[in-house]
Amino acid sequence: MRHPSPASKNHKPSSNLIMNGSVRVRVIRTLLAIQNGQSLASVLDPLLNSLHDGDKGFAHALLLTTLRQWHALARLLDSLADNPIDEVEVRTTIQVGLVQLLYLEVADHAAIHETVEAAKEVGFAHATGLINAILRKVAKNPNKFRKKCNKNHSLPNWLAYQLKQDWSEQYDALTQGLRQSAPMFLRVNAATTSVAEYQEVLDGAEIETELTELSTGFCLPSASNAAPLTLATTGLRLRQSTAVSALPDFADGIVSVQDMHAQLAAPIIHRALMSKVSADNSQAGLDNHELHILDACAAPGGKLAHWLELLSSEDASVLFHVKQDNTAATSAPTGIKLTAIDNEASRIERIYDNLKRLNFTQTDLAQSSNDIALDIVCADATRWRSTGASKKQYSAKNSGVFDAILLDSPCTATGVIRRHPDISILRTEEDVEQTALLQAEILQNLWPQLKVGGYLLYVTCSILKQENVLQMQDFVSRHDDAAVVAFTEACSWGIEQAIGRQCLPIDREGGDGFYYALLQKTMA
Numbered sequence: 001m002r003h004p005s006p007a008s009k010n011h012k013p014s015s016n017l018i019m020n021g022s023v024r025v026r027v028i029r030t031l032l033a034i035q036n037g038q039s040l041a042s043v044l045d046p047l048l049n050s051l052h053d054g055d056k057g058f059a060h061a062l063l064l065t066t067l068r069q070w071h072a073l074a075r076l077l078d079s080l081a082d083n084p085i086d087e088v089e090v091r092t093t094i095q096v097g098l099v100q101l102l103y104l105e106v107a108d109h110a111a112i113h114e115t116v117e118a119a120k121e122v123g124f125a126h127a128t129g130l131i132n133a134i135l136r137k138v139a140k141n142p143n144k145f146r147k148k149c150n151k152n153h154s155l156p157n158w159l160a161y162q163l164k165q166d167w168s169e170q171y172d173a174l175t176q177g178l179r180q181s182a183p184m185f186l187r188v189n190a191a192t193t194s195v196a197e198y199q200e201v202l203d204g205a206e207i208e209t210e211l212t213e214l215s216t217g218f219c220l221p222s223a224s225n226a227a228p229l230t231l232a233t234t235g236l237r238l239r240q241s242t243a244v245s246a247l248p249d250f251a252d253g254i255v256s257v258q259d260m261h262a263q264l265a266a267p268i269i270h271r272a273l274m275s276k277v278s279a280d281n282s283q284a285g286l287d288n289h290e291l292h293i294l295d296a297c298a299a300p301g302g303k304l305a306h307w308l309e310l311l312s313s314e315d316a317s318v319l320f321h322v323k324q325d326n327t328a329a330t331s332a333p334t335g336i337k338l339t340a341i342d343n344e345a346s347r348i349e350r351i352y353d354n355l356k357r358l359n360f361t362q363t364d365l366a367q368s369s370n371d372i373a374l375d376i377v378c379a380d381a382t383r384w385r386s387t388g389a390s391k392k393q394y395s396a397k398n399s400g401v402f403d404a405i406l407l408d409s410p411c412t413a414t415g416v417i418r419r420h421p422d423i424s425i426l427r428t429e430e431d432v433e434q435t436a437l438l439q440a441e442i443l444q445n446l447w448p449q450l451k452v453g454g455y456l457l458y459v460t461c462s463i464l465k466q467e468n469v470l471q472m473q474d475f476v477s478r479h480d481d482a483a484v485v486a487f488t489e490a491c492s493w494g495i496e497q498a499i500g501r502q503c504l505p506i507d508r509e510g511g512d513g514f515y516y517a518l519l520q521k522t523m524a
């Protein structure tokens with residue numbers, strides 16, 4: 001292989017990945033598969049499952065660290081070689097060697113010897129002299145080369161350039177932050193137990209955590225003249241990441257792994273929905289009606305499950321920590337019709353798995369006190385229309401069917417590079433354009449399906465403005481019935497944008513890069 005194949009957005013099957021040989025050989029083959037367009041998610045398990053337990057930790061660290069430092073290592077390699085090295089296999093092998101010397105504290109002789117042996121095993125015996133020479137040179141002065149490697153970013157140049165344009169003030173911290181690993185956060189199922197109780201269980205299992213509370217930026221109207229009530233959502237941050245299987249009661253659905261900034265989506269859309277219920281009740285004098293809500297890009301169901309946890313919890317004060325002693329309440333709806341769509345059948349399977357673990361099967365939900373009817377549909381959100389409404393009806397103004405829409409949009413996922421460092425290899429500049437067009441199409445198709453007074457929460461895990469604030473500005477400029485709902489000053493997350501807020505993966509609480517914008521549909 002002389003040139004990396006163009007990166008593909010699709011998660012190609014990893015069936016052709018040969019998993020034999022030493023740990024380093026397997027890691028090198030995995031990295032080659034990623035450069036050929038396969039995602040880390042599709043190749044990580046085959047790699048780890050092919051190894052003895054004792055080797056898994058090293059293989060995982062070697063693979064993930066090489067990916068996180070990939071572009072910086074490539075630049076270092078270019079500066080070390082007398083002549084350009086074209087062969088991808090040779091470059092990959094040397095980068096794996098460099099990671100051991102510079103980041104993983106593997107003893108020099110083991111790092112060099114085993115990496116040279118790996119080169120022979122992958123069929124590049126002719127390059128062993130070159131590999132040996134470069135690694136020895138680095139091993140003589142690792143501090144100097146580590147400093148050199150760490151000096152700049154470890155991103156493709158197009159992405160670094162765009163981040164500089166979008167986040168000049170945060171650029172250095174951001175590009176360095178994206179080279180780090182991300183903390184692990186837990187979401188406790190509010191329908192089953194409290195965060196404090198589960199934290200005690202974790203203490204008992206000697207898993208240390210700290211509470212992370214984010215104010216959603218929503219205020220409930222106060223019944224008295226007191227200040228409005230600020231609502232917060234609380235997750236647990238692990239001091240040290242652990243295997244999911246080590247989390248007490250995980251299999252019983254008490255807890256889920258979810259980034260802290262991702263944990264904002266469900267509370268925000270849920271609270272917006274409750275505001276609509278409250279407004280509808282006071283206007284029409286109704287206290288009892290069916291709600292139709294939509295999770296438009298739902299798989300694998302992380303935010304959907306969170307929303308279901310909130311919807312099926314009976315006591316609102318369990319869902320959110322009300323910061324003042326006041327009990328202003330919104331009426332709970334009776335009968336909720338929740339539709340979840342996604343266009344990838346294999347990812348929809350993961351929704352079913354997740355919901356089953358959390359005891360949210362369709363039967364469980366139908367029997368819950370809020371009588372939730374869940375409909376999961378494999379469909380393209382650029383064209384899908386809710387059944388029961390004609391095209392003509394949707395083209396008419398003010399005739400939507402949904403009270404609230406959560407649109408966790410497909411995006412470049414540049415905000416989660418710390419967790420998925422393969423993104424910095426697979427994503428291309430053209431993907432940004434394509435993705436922004438797809439997002440605009442989805443928005444365009446869903447907006448008419450929202451009722452007047454209903455809310456749409458637009459979410460991405462991107463840190464590129466084109467997919468976020470610029471996308472929203474473009475949308476709002478073309479829809480005179482779209483009102484921007486500002487998050488209040490009480491908001492404890494993200495950076496205020498012209499529309500919405502942007503979390504960067506360098507924020508104090510350690511969450512990923514997410515963008516949130518909330519729109520309400522008004523009479524045009």
Ligand SMILES: C[S@@+](CC[C@H](N)C(=O)[O-])C[C@H]1O[C@@H](n2cnc3c(N)ncnc32)[C@H](O)[C@@H]1O
Binds near residue numbers: 299344379380381
């Ligand atoms: C950011 S992920 C959603 C994550 C999910 N909300 C969660 O919290 O677990 C975006 C999803 O959009 C889906 N998607 C991409 N294009 C789509 C389309 N045209 N129609 C529907 N879903 C689409 C992808 O399959 C992917 O599952």
